[in-house]
Amino acid sequence: MYVIGERINGMFKNIGNAILAKDKAPVQEMAEKQLSAGADALDINVGTRVPKSERIAAMEWLVDVVREVTKAPLSIDNPGPSTMRAGLARACVGGGTAIINSTTGRADKLDVFMKLAHEFDAGIVGLSIDENGVAPSADEKLEIGMRIIASAMENDVPIENVFLDPIILPLNVDQAAPGIVLETITQFKMLSDPAPHVVIGLSNLSQGASERPLINRTFLVMAMAAGLDTSIHDPLDDELTNAMVTAELLLNKTIYSNSYLSAYRKSKQME
Numbered sequence: 001m002y003v004i005g006e007r008i009n010g011m012f013k014n015i016g017n018a019i020l021a022k023d024k025a026p027v028q029e030m031a032e033k034q035l036s037a038g039a040d041a042l043d044i045n046v047g048t049r050v051p052k053s054e055r056i057a058a059m060e061w062l063v064d065v066v067r068e069v070t071k072a073p074l075s076i077d078n079p080g081p082s083t084m085r086a087g088l089a090r091a092c093v094g095g096g097t098a099i100i101n102s103t104t105g106r107a108d109k110l111d112v113f114m115k116l117a118h119e120f121d122a123g124i125v126g127l128s129i130d131e132n133g134v135a136p137s138a139d140e141k142l143e144i145g146m147r148i149i150a151s152a153m154e155n156d157v158p159i160e161n162v163f164l165d166p167i168i169l170p171l172n173v174d175q176a177a178p179g180i181v182l183e184t185i186t187q188f189k190m191l192s193d194p195a196p197h198v199v200i201g202l203s204n205l206s207q208g209a210s211e212r213p214l215i216n217r218t219f220l221v222m223a224m225a226a227g228l229d230t231s232i233h234d235p236l237d238d239e240l241t242n243a244m245v246t247a248e249l250l251l252n253k254t255i256y257s258n259s260y261l262s263a264y265r266k267s268k269q270m271e
């Protein structure tokens with residue numbers, strides 16, 4: 001599993017405050033903590049408390065501050081093309097890599113963001129969203145997925161750089177949705193050869209629910225069995241990490257040893 005740490009997001013109070021106060025320490029500590037807990041990449045989201053006119057500058061500040069402590073891939077999490085370009089430019093300084101998080105399947109947006117993916121040799125997350133909003137059925141999600149893959153081909157973006165996101169919504173909003181997402185994950189993997197990556201923003205699922213960590217880790221394991229290979233989540237949740245590493249073992253992706261949990265952690269800390 002490729003883990004994108006979700007915690008550098010202005011939605012979290014301490015990070016939101018740090019962004020507004022231009023206080024580097026909490027951001028850099030959160031970057032280092034997530035990486036030593038096993039994150040492969042870090043999501044970078046300035047949140048909604050920064051005034052619109054200051055979003056570009058805030059993204060540049062946030063990426064620069066994270067780049068001072070790590071060369072890890074950065075997932076630039078923002079819907080606007082100017083802020084995206086600014087974040088990518090800073091993330092890719094000195095050979096760093098980035099993931100565009102994200103485009104939708106709307107033709108005008110898709111074209112602009114896919115061209116950015118080509119220009120920066122970046123990964124790109126494509127959401128199951130189009131002009132009608134979040135696609136509700138597996139068929140409609142697949143249709144948008146196909147459009148995103150076609151656009152990648154047209155723009156010379158390798159499929160290995162494409163991450164399709166079926167969009168997981170809070171369980172308490174629509175209880176049938178997680179099942180549809182599982183079905184979609186399996187079908188996304190059959191859209192092309194090589195297959196695109198499939199990613200979800202796991203924590204969305206449990207927003208507003210009790211038992212958040214239990215709901216998150218149970219669904220992560222189910223989604224992995226369906227073919228999920230990438231997750232935006234909290235790598236500091238140890239029980240979530242244990243469930244993920246155990247699922248990788250049960251899916252025969254890693255080799256069993258009695259100390260497989262500590263082996264995972266050691267392998268990540270040595271990187």
Ligand code: THG
Nearest residue numbers: 006009011012013077102125165200201203204232
């Ligand atoms: N797909 C893609 N990108 C995404 C998402 C997605 N990026 C953003 C989001 N969804 C994934 N990241 C988060 C980060 C935090 C939370 C949920 C998803 C979260 N935050 C607490 C809350 O809202 O209750 C904040 C609480 C606190 O302050 O501690 O749940 O789906 N491609």
